[in-house]
Amino acid sequence: MRELLLPSGEAVPVLGIGTWGMGERSGNAARETAAIHMALDHGMSVVDTAEMYGDGAAEELVGRALATRRDEVFLVTKVLPHHATLHGTVAACEGSLRRLGTDSIDLYLLHWQGAVPVAETLEAFENLQRAGKIRHWGVSNLDVTNLEDLMRLPGGQKLATDQVVYNLTRRGIEFDLLPWCTERGIPVMAYSPLEQGGVLDDPVLVRIATEHGASPAQIALAWVLRQPHVLAIPKASSPNHVQECRDALDVRLTPGDLADLDRAHPPPTRKRVLEVI
Ligand code: NDP
Secondary structure (H helix, E strand, O other), X not given: OOEEXXXXXXXXXXXXXXXXXXXXXXXXXXXXXXXXXXXXXXXXXXXXXXXXXXXXXXXXXXXXXXXXXXXXXXXXXXXXXXXXXXXXXXXXXHHHHHHHOOOOEEEEEEOOOOOOOHHHHHHHHHHHHHOOOEEEEEEEOOOHHHHHHHHOOOOHHHOOOEEEEOEOOEOHHHOOHHHHHHHOOOOEEEEOOOHHHOOOOOHHHHHHHHHHOOOHHHHHXXXXXXXXXXXXXXXXXXXXXXHHHHHHHHOOOOHHHHHXXXXXXXXXXXXXXXXXX
């Protein structure tokens, strides 16, 4: 699988799996676990979760799913902004580690910026890193101005990623955030790459899918992954959906396809405030 380099030089695959909504119904656990295992079988080893998802239930499901496969995974979880104080971040991280059944998180993100000064959260991230509880840290839902402020803080240069919404219907980051991150060698992690299923009945997408003998989800993902500095974390909670997502990597969109998609969903021509889901 194609990989991207984090600023530390570590390689991560361009496709992973999201888990928002998983772990919330015991009847779905076997299917969701099978989906995560299928993702690992295909090398989609970035597993994204958060303490917020199901109030810890997603992390618990991920922890059970990874019990015997922890070393195959690049594990990402997030601290809620109101926990992100100097001591609160450490307590939240310890809660996540317990639910995930692991000693260390590969990438720990500030879920979004709240009232706690980011400098304080960064200090906590540094402490967690020194203690070996997280390997890398990053942020989510921060726009360029906030990123610029963050990079000026002590240790700010160690920012590993910004996880933001990016899909065919939400292209705002192409104007400034994506070029800003690219110039600095910071990969962007695209969440909701399928617009939570909302792009899948787009008529242009459906037509292009038919022409490629692919599914609309595959075209939507192939479109996100055409960007060389973006990695995507679709949430697929069944093995079939995971397989389809994996096969999106084999889809080659033509210049004509991309032009048709641009006409239907034009790229931004001016700054737009970062969208958040
Ligand atoms: P996605 O855009 O990934 O869409 C998920 C939906 O698409 C689900 O309904 C899923 O169905 C469906 N789907 C997946 N694969 C296929 C397929 N091959 N064919 C048809 N439908 C498919 O939405 P999310 O919002 O879940 O985003 C992905 C992940 O990003 C989250 O799970 C979370 O980890 C992260 N995220 C982070 C945010 C942040 O603030 N940092 C905010 C939002 C998301 P099914 O479940 O049945 O497979």
